[in-house]
Amino acid sequence: MSEDKIQDPKQFEASLQALETLVDQLERGDLTLEESLAAFEQGIRLSRGCQQALETAEQRIRILSEASDQAEPEPFSGTADRAQSD
Template identity: 55%
Template sequence: MPKKKSATLFEDALAELEQLVNRLEQGDIALEESLKSFERGVALTRTCQQALQEAEQKVQILIEKNGTQSLEPFTDEPSVKRIP
């Protein structure tokens, strides 16, 4: 799948999933519609997970060095320590 199409698919699925969650959180829809929305949400979640797995595989391929991978753990902490 081309890069642009894959990214668009992920973004569209994520946007639809956010809309479904918002509707479900409001709680003003019928039970049957809630169940259909939940089922759709599960399918969208799987689509997003697959797109993320594909992206992770591409990243691993890109960082491969001399036939061996040198993955480093991700931390979301800044490299410079902030002073409170």
């Protein structure tokens, strides 16, 4: 998985699981320096992708949950009305 946008919840879950696996490998300490650096680099990419997905979800939730008390329904004016006023 790359740094691309994570849009599918299953992709997010897979990225998160892969990140947890990398952290476990790094914590065990049995990787070579080169392997550790590669795992760390991959972990950064995964972390950024997950963070971006969470920020997008948070923004969507914020937009959906904001109630606009000032919004009033307006009658729909058809295209015929619009054409006459132009």
